[in-house]
Amino acid sequence: MTNPAPLTPLSPQAVTNASARLRTLLFEVKKVIVGQDLLLERLLVALLARGHVLVEGVPGLAKTLAIKTTADAIGASFRRIQFTPDLVPADLIGTRIYNQRDGAFEVELGPVFANLILADEINRAPAKIQSALLEAMQERQATIGLQTFRLPDPFLVLATQNPIESEGTYFLPEAQVDRFMFKVIVSYPSFHEEMTVVERVSQSFAPVAVQLSADELRELQTMADGVYVHPSVMEYAVTLARATRDPAAVRLPELSRAITYGASPRASVNLILGAKALAIVRGREYALPEDVRDLAPEVLRHRIMLSYEGLAEEVKVEELVGKLVAAVPLPRVHLGDPHGAAPPVVTRDEPA
The missing domain is CATH 1.10.8.80 (Magnesium chelatase subunit I, C-Terminal domain)
Known part of the structure; x- marks a missing residue:
């Protein structure tokens, strides 16, 4: 049995250039998001490490906005899924639909088939939804009927949950929680950060410019491997x-x-x-x-x-x-x- 070939050492200049690209991405996100430096850095790390992130914080701390803005700055497909108690697996992964013209069933893929998934208020969905999401997170695939479909590459789940509300919520299975690379706690902003937030409310923001393509993200992921x-x-x-x-x-x-x-x-x-x-x-x-x-x-x-x-x-x-x-x-x-x-x-x- 032969040993695998060692990875080629990374060029310091290539790493410096990659770090500069990521700082540019972060600068673009910070045009909208005030503070939350730890959350934004962990999001970048998760993107490079192919890991999922669970973000927890009380309402009104821009958890969802931070994730959505980061996704907008990356030229990859993005879907936001609002989790509710009445959600069923078909709403997440898709379902089989009967085509009367052809007399056959066709598969309609659900919103989970995207590069970046925002699972908003993930703890509001019941066990069947969590089970379907668990397969997507761990195996990066989804099973519809007797068919299994690979999810896009890259694929990351960025989930939010509210720690202070219990009505209409469910405890996440420990097996699913363990699949999240990070759990980031978002706290209240400082006085000056909150002042900046209030000042920005009255301003109109220019759309976030794409700073990183899906292909470039895959290259950075490969670089992180080395x-x-x-x-x-x-x-x-x-x-x-x-x-x-x-x-x-x-x-x-x-x-x-x-x-x-x-x-x-x-x-x-x-x-x-x-x-x-x-x-x-x-x-x-x-x-x-x-x-x-x-x-x-x-x-x-x-x-x-x-x-x-x-x-x-x-x-x-x-x-x-x-x-x-x-x-x-x-x-x-x-x-x-x-x-x-x-x-x-x-x-x-x-x-x-």
Whole structure:
């Protein structure tokens, strides 16, 4: 059995150009969206890493507008699906229709057959809809009758949900939640950001210009695949994910009673895939441990299930993740060749 051919090292200039393109895309989006820097960066990372994003926040924080504006700046097909309790799978993936003229059934594809899908208020749809969406998210295909259809490439689901409303909502299945690469929490804007929002309300906005085509997005995704990741950085990501399952391994045994289930190995994978994409966004052809650490809250927060004790004591998942990240020593990176010709050398600090 032959070993696969190693990936060709990325050109630093090509990565610099790609980062500049992404900054131009972000600048175009920021003409409409005020603040939300973390959300917009995570959207870019998810686009490059082929991951899905779950955005949570109270109403009125422009979650939907941020996703729609980002989609408008990318020359790819986009569909918004408003999830409601009466939605059926045919409304999402399509159905078979009888053609009386030909005397045969034809398949009419649903709105899920697009590059970017906005699943607005995803937690308002019942189990059958979530099941159909789960197949699309994981397998990137949809089954209608006896036929299976491949979804377009790229395909990403960007979903929103409201955390304060319970009437007419459903809990998302844990298996589906685990398919989201990131869960991003959108908070209230600062005073100056809100002032800017109020000022912009009275202005008329020019249409968002397309800054990236679907073909260019696929090229950037391929470039992200080629980002160099040192084995010690992979070890750091795996250690972070495993710490959620066994806090005692990072000298935090007191947290074990608050956790029923920790993050799955999919969290380790997403930490590395996200770090590679974040390296491209930040203009590097190699991932750093800091990239993994910065993405840890968004990758881990929705993959930790609190125990009854944790819920009774009102343990905050955010604080729990923060303690775990702080307990895992960050590897030390020596860049080596100042011109970037050699990959970084990574060493690990021992815990005190």
